[in-house]
Amino acid sequence: MKFSEQWLREWVNPVLSREALAHQITMAGLEVDDVESVAAAFSGVIVAEVLDVVPHPDADKLRVCQVSDGQATWQIVCGAANVRTGLKVPMAQIGATLPGDFKIKKAKLRGVESNGMLCSEQELGLADSADGLFELPANAPVGQDIRAYLGLDDAIIDVDLTPNRSDCLSVMGIAREVAALNGMTFKPHEVPEVHFSINDEFPVHLDAPEACPRYVGRVIRNVDLSRPTPLWMVEKLRRSGIRSIDPAVDVTNFVMLELGQPMHAFDLAQLSGAIHVRFARAGETLTLLDGQTVTLDETTLVIADQQKVLAMAGVMGGEFSGVADGTRDLFLESAFFTPLTIVGKARNYGLHTDSSHRFERGVDSGHQRRAIERATRLLVDIVGGQPGPVVEMVSKPHLPVRDEIELRHQRVDDVLGIHLDRTRIEEILARLGVTVTRVTKEGWFFNVPSHRFDLSIEVDLIEEIGRIYGYNKLPVTEPKARLAIPSLPEDRLSVRALKQQLVGQGFREVVTYSFVDRESLRLLTPMHSTIELANPIASDMAVMRTTLIAGLIKAAGYNQNRQQTRLRLFETGLAFHSWQGEIVQEPKLAGLLAGGRLSEGWLSSKDKVDFFDLKGQVEALLALTGKRYQWRKGDHPALHPGQSAEILLDGAVVGIAGALHPQIVKSLDLNGPIFTFELCLNSIVKAKVPNFRGISKFPEIRRDLAIIIDKATDYADVSAVIAESAGESCVRHNLFDVYLGENLGADKKSLAVSIVWRNSERTLRDEEVTEAFNNVIKALEGRFGASLRS
Amino acid sequence: MGRDSDGSIRWLEVMGCGWFILKYSEQLELIRKLREASPLVWALERLAMLRYGVNDLRMFFENDMRF
Incomplete structure (x- = not known):
C-alpha cells in the first residue's frame, strides 16, 4: 500500500517528522518498506x-x-x-x-x-x-x-502489509491506526448524503446472497467525461502508483484508496433489465477490461444483467459494460463480496487487481453506502450529472457476524509480562474501535469493529494492547526455567562426539533432504518397502529415504559435477522404511569416501581411496567406543560383491561398509569408485567403561608364525582360533603379512602372524611358550588344513 | 536491525513466532499442552548469514564442498 504523506496528514496530523512517523508505523507492525520523496530536489x-x-x-x-x-x-x-x-x-x-x-x-x-x-x-x-x-x-x-x-514537498510511504491487516489498505485505515498510536481522536471525514435530483433507479438482485450480502448501486445521468480529472486527484493517485484514466475510473480508484472500498462504474446504456449478482454458469465467457477473454467456471461470482455477464465480481470489470468515451449515464457499484468468494479467483484466471487484493483479505462490510456517497459527490463535482437515489440490497443473515470476545485481565498481564490498569486497557482498545459490551469479574467482553477481520480470539486483543502500548516498551525479561542436570552416562557416547571424531578425520558433515527419488532407493535398498509421500514437492523427492547413502551419493554427484573429486562426507539422521505395515524409523550415521587418498601435494601419492581406507576410517571412528567390532564379508545389494562388509557388535549386525556397486555408480552417473558406510546410531553410541588392570613387570615373549591356507578363509576366523588355542597367557596376536604367489598355488595364501605371551605373576618359561605355540599350529592345521610355510 | 549506507535503519526478519489458534489446537492433545507457549521458529541459518556475510540461504543445503 503506497500513499502520500500529505494525504495521510489531511486525515490525521501528529506532530512527528516524516522519519519518526514512518518509524512509528513500522513499530506498530505495519512495516514501512520505503519512504521516497515525491520529486527530486530542485x-x-x-x-x-x-x-x-x-x-x-x-x-x-x-x-x-x-x-x-x-x-x-x-x-x-x-x-x-x-x-x-x-x-x-x-x-x-x-x-x-x-x-x-x-x-x-x-x-x-x-x-x-x-x-x-x-x-x-x-x-x-x-x-x-x-x-x-x-x-x-x-x-x-x-x-x-x-x-x-x-505539493511536491511530500513523500510516498510504502507500507508492506501483512495479509491480516486489510483494514489498512486505505488512507483512512492507516490514519485510524496512526491516530490510535498517538492517542489522537480519529474522526472519519464527513460524507454528506448527495440528494438525488432524478428518480431513476436500476434494479439489483442478490441471487447469491451468501457470496454478496450487500450491494449498493446508483444511477448518475448526463455526466461529461471529457472534463479533466483535477490535478490534486491525479497527483494523489500517482503517488499511490495509479495512473489517471478518465474521471469516472479515477474517482472509483480514489475512493478505493481513500476509504478502502473497491468500486466499479458501468456504462448504464450497456445494461439491460436488472443487475444480478450470481455465480457464473459453466462455459460463460467474459471479455475483461484488459482485453482478454476468459471462460468462467461455476465458482466464480459475477455481476450480470438479464442477458450477459458484465464483470467478474470483485476482480475486474468487463470491456463492453465499462465506461467509454461516449458514456453519458453511469451506474455506480459499491458492494461487499465475502473474502471466501473472492480468494484465489483472480489468481485462477491469472489476474491480480487492487480490487481482488482488498476483497480477498476483507473489506469493511458496513461501508458501502458511505463509499458510494463519497464517489457521487466527487463525480458530480468533476463531471456534473444528476444522481438518482441509492439502491441498497442487503441480505442481513449473510453479513459477517462478529462474536463478542472475552478478555481476562490476568491473561493480559501474563502474556505481556506487564500490568496495565483496567482503564488503560479499555482506552487502548477504544482507540482501535474495540468497545466494551460487558464487564465481568475477571475482565470484559468486547465487540470488534467490522473492518478488523483479524480480531477473533483473546490473544488477538492482547496483541493489539501490546502493539499500541508499544512492543519496545515491554520490559526485557530473561526467561526463567528450572533446569535439570542431564545425565550423561559413561557408557554412552554423544552423537556430537562421533561427529567431532569424523570431522577430525577430515570428513565434512552434509545435510540432505529426507525425501529422495524412488529410483535410487530401488537400486540401493531393494529389500525395503518405501514410504511414499502423499503430496511430494517434486518427483525426485517422492519417497522417504530408507538409507542416508541415497542423500550422500546425490551430494557426491553434485560435487563431482563441479570438479570437487576428493570427498569425505557424513550425515546423521533418520532413515525410514515400512515393515509389516508399520513405519520404522531409525537414526543412522552414514559416510562416503571418494577420490584421492591424500590431497594433492609434492610429497603425497596420487592413489585413490580403497576399501582399506574405508575400513580404517570406520575403525578409527568406532575406536571411540572402546568396544570390539567384528567385520565379516557381507552381501548388501548396494555394495560391490567383492568389497562388501558387515560390521557386528556382540554378534549383531550394526552396520555395513564397502564399495558402491559399479552398476549403481554407472546408472547414477557418478565417478567411481565410491566407498560408503552406514551404521545404526543407537548401537554405536554404546561405549565401554574402562576397567583397570595392572601392568605386568615380567617380560613378554613373541613367536612368529607363517601358514599357508586356503585363499577363501577369512582372517577373522583364523584370528578367533588363535585366540582360543594360544592359552591364557597370550596377550595379543597380529597379522603382519599376507602373501599370494604362484609358488603357493592359485587358491592358497600365506599369512604371517605374530603371537605374544606374558604372565602377570612370573616370567614364562620357554617350554610353556613352545607348547602354546604348537597348540596354535595344531588347531590351525585341524580347523583349516593349514600348513606351516617353510 | 542494521543501518543502510545512508544511515537509515533497516530491518530484516530473522525469526518468526506466532500463537496456536485454540480452536485447532484443542483438537490435538499434544499441542493443547503447549498452548500457553508461543512457538518460535528460529532459523540459525539466517543469523549465520548475517554473522558471516553469506548471501544465499540455499548454500547451507547444497552441500557444495567449496562452501
Missing part, C-alpha cells in the same frame, strides 16, 4: 504562461518563446513540440537548480538569447520519461512556485 521553478511562439531563425526544431512569470516577460528558446501560445508550463528561472544539480544560466542558443528553461516532467524528476513539456492546467496560478503548486 528549486527556482515556477508556473509560467507562454505568451508568444515564433520559429527560431537558425534552427528548424527550436522555437523562440515569450513567457510570462506574472511580473515580467522572458525570452526562452525551447525545443519541445508541444509548446504553444497560452500553455501553462513549469519554467526554470535564471539561477534555478534542477535535479542532478543542474544550474540554469542565461544562454545563447544559435545566436538567440534564452533566459531560463521550460521543463518536462522528466526534467523535474517527476517521471522516468516525457514526450514534451509538462502541461499544467489552464487555471494554474502564474508565478507560483511549482513545488508549492503541485
Whole structure:
C-alpha cells in the first residue's frame, strides 16, 4: 500500500517528522518498506504562461518563446513540440537548480538569447520519461512556485502489509491506526448524503446472497467525461502508483484508496433489465477490461444483467459494460463480496487487481453506502450529472457476524509480562474501535469493529494492547526455567562426539533432504518397502529415504559435477522404511569416501581411496567406543560383491561398509569408485567403561608364525582360533603379512602372524611358550588344513 | 536491525513466532499442552548469514564442498 504523506496528514496530523512517523508505523507492525520523496530536489521553478511562439531563425526544431512569470516577460528558446501560445508550463528561472544539480544560466542558443528553461516532467524528476513539456492546467496560478503548486514537498510511504491487516489498505485505515498510536481522536471525514435530483433507479438482485450480502448501486445521468480529472486527484493517485484514466475510473480508484472500498462504474446504456449478482454458469465467457477473454467456471461470482455477464465480481470489470468515451449515464457499484468468494479467483484466471487484493483479505462490510456517497459527490463535482437515489440490497443473515470476545485481565498481564490498569486497557482498545459490551469479574467482553477481520480470539486483543502500548516498551525479561542436570552416562557416547571424531578425520558433515527419488532407493535398498509421500514437492523427492547413502551419493554427484573429486562426507539422521505395515524409523550415521587418498601435494601419492581406507576410517571412528567390532564379508545389494562388509557388535549386525556397486555408480552417473558406510546410531553410541588392570613387570615373549591356507578363509576366523588355542597367557596376536604367489598355488595364501605371551605373576618359561605355540599350529592345521610355510 | 549506507535503519526478519489458534489446537492433545507457549521458529541459518556475510540461504543445503 503506497500513499502520500500529505494525504495521510489531511486525515490525521501528529506532530512527528516524516522519519519518526514512518518509524512509528513500522513499530506498530505495519512495516514501512520505503519512504521516497515525491520529486527530486530542485528549486527556482515556477508556473509560467507562454505568451508568444515564433520559429527560431537558425534552427528548424527550436522555437523562440515569450513567457510570462506574472511580473515580467522572458525570452526562452525551447525545443519541445508541444509548446504553444497560452500553455501553462513549469519554467526554470535564471539561477534555478534542477535535479542532478543542474544550474540554469542565461544562454545563447544559435545566436538567440534564452533566459531560463521550460521543463518536462522528466526534467523535474517527476517521471522516468516525457514526450514534451509538462502541461499544467489552464487555471494554474502564474508565478507560483511549482513545488508549492503541485505539493511536491511530500513523500510516498510504502507500507508492506501483512495479509491480516486489510483494514489498512486505505488512507483512512492507516490514519485510524496512526491516530490510535498517538492517542489522537480519529474522526472519519464527513460524507454528506448527495440528494438525488432524478428518480431513476436500476434494479439489483442478490441471487447469491451468501457470496454478496450487500450491494449498493446508483444511477448518475448526463455526466461529461471529457472534463479533466483535477490535478490534486491525479497527483494523489500517482503517488499511490495509479495512473489517471478518465474521471469516472479515477474517482472509483480514489475512493478505493481513500476509504478502502473497491468500486466499479458501468456504462448504464450497456445494461439491460436488472443487475444480478450470481455465480457464473459453466462455459460463460467474459471479455475483461484488459482485453482478454476468459471462460468462467461455476465458482466464480459475477455481476450480470438479464442477458450477459458484465464483470467478474470483485476482480475486474468487463470491456463492453465499462465506461467509454461516449458514456453519458453511469451506474455506480459499491458492494461487499465475502473474502471466501473472492480468494484465489483472480489468481485462477491469472489476474491480480487492487480490487481482488482488498476483497480477498476483507473489506469493511458496513461501508458501502458511505463509499458510494463519497464517489457521487466527487463525480458530480468533476463531471456534473444528476444522481438518482441509492439502491441498497442487503441480505442481513449473510453479513459477517462478529462474536463478542472475552478478555481476562490476568491473561493480559501474563502474556505481556506487564500490568496495565483496567482503564488503560479499555482506552487502548477504544482507540482501535474495540468497545466494551460487558464487564465481568475477571475482565470484559468486547465487540470488534467490522473492518478488523483479524480480531477473533483473546490473544488477538492482547496483541493489539501490546502493539499500541508499544512492543519496545515491554520490559526485557530473561526467561526463567528450572533446569535439570542431564545425565550423561559413561557408557554412552554423544552423537556430537562421533561427529567431532569424523570431522577430525577430515570428513565434512552434509545435510540432505529426507525425501529422495524412488529410483535410487530401488537400486540401493531393494529389500525395503518405501514410504511414499502423499503430496511430494517434486518427483525426485517422492519417497522417504530408507538409507542416508541415497542423500550422500546425490551430494557426491553434485560435487563431482563441479570438479570437487576428493570427498569425505557424513550425515546423521533418520532413515525410514515400512515393515509389516508399520513405519520404522531409525537414526543412522552414514559416510562416503571418494577420490584421492591424500590431497594433492609434492610429497603425497596420487592413489585413490580403497576399501582399506574405508575400513580404517570406520575403525578409527568406532575406536571411540572402546568396544570390539567384528567385520565379516557381507552381501548388501548396494555394495560391490567383492568389497562388501558387515560390521557386528556382540554378534549383531550394526552396520555395513564397502564399495558402491559399479552398476549403481554407472546408472547414477557418478565417478567411481565410491566407498560408503552406514551404521545404526543407537548401537554405536554404546561405549565401554574402562576397567583397570595392572601392568605386568615380567617380560613378554613373541613367536612368529607363517601358514599357508586356503585363499577363501577369512582372517577373522583364523584370528578367533588363535585366540582360543594360544592359552591364557597370550596377550595379543597380529597379522603382519599376507602373501599370494604362484609358488603357493592359485587358491592358497600365506599369512604371517605374530603371537605374544606374558604372565602377570612370573616370567614364562620357554617350554610353556613352545607348547602354546604348537597348540596354535595344531588347531590351525585341524580347523583349516593349514600348513606351516617353510 | 542494521543501518543502510545512508544511515537509515533497516530491518530484516530473522525469526518468526506466532500463537496456536485454540480452536485447532484443542483438537490435538499434544499441542493443547503447549498452548500457553508461543512457538518460535528460529532459523540459525539466517543469523549465520548475517554473522558471516553469506548471501544465499540455499548454500547451507547444497552441500557444495567449496562452501
